Every structure is written in structure tokens, then in C-alpha cells.
Amino acid sequence: MEDKPYFCPNCRSNRYKFSRITTFSTPFRKDAITGVLLEKDEPVIVPDVEDIIQCQVCQFTGNEMRFIKQAEREPRTQTTVPTMYT
Numbered sequence: 001m002e003d004k005p006y007f008c009p010n011c012r013s014n015r016y017k018f019s020r021i022t023t024f025s026t027p028f029r030k031d032a033i034t035g036v037l038l039e040k041d042e043p044v045i046v047p048d049v050e051d052i053i054q055c056q057v058c059q060f061t062g063n064e065m066r067f068i069k070q071a072e073r074e075p076r077t078q079t080t081v082p083t084m085y086t
């Protein structure tokens with residue numbers, strides 16, 4: 001995952017809440033005749049697969065690049081917080 005801002009290209013309201021969807025590989029062995037699952041190993045993360053990001057507001061999923069590109073197109077403007085509360 002890159003240390004860059006995300007912006008959901010679908011709902012265009014979320015820059016904050018996301019899920020990361022990773023691809024796991026779970027090796028298993030099957031009985032060749034009955035098809036019964038014999039044993040299953042622990043799932044391992046598949047390396048070199050691009051991260052899929054899900055927007056937690058609209059549930060849109062897409063690859064990480066789409067979220068980064070959208071944030072680059074529409075960067076968050078720094079808003080100065082009024083100091084009247086201090």
C-alpha cells in the first residue's frame with residue numbers, strides 16, 4: 001500500500017474510511033476418487049498482486065491506483081480551522 005491520499009472515484013465523498021482486500025492462497029489436498037477435502041494449509045497472502053481497495057461508504061471496490069489518481073485529480077484543500085474555540 002502506498003502512503004498517498006485516497007479519494008473514492010465512485011461516491012467522491014470519502015477520503016477516510018477504506019478496506020484493503022488481499023488475495024490469499026489456501027493450498028489443499030483432495031481425494032482423487034471421492035473429491036473429499038483431505039487437508040488444508042494455512043492461507044498465505046499472494047505477493048505481487050495489486051491491492052484492492054474498498055470504499056467503506058459506497059462499497060465500491062477498485063485497484064489502489066484509481067483511488068490515488070482520483071485524490072491527485074481532486075486534492076483536498078487545506079482548510080484552516082477557526083481559532084475561535086481556543
Ligand SMILES: [Zn+2]
Nearest residue numbers: 008011055058
Ligand atoms: Zn465511495
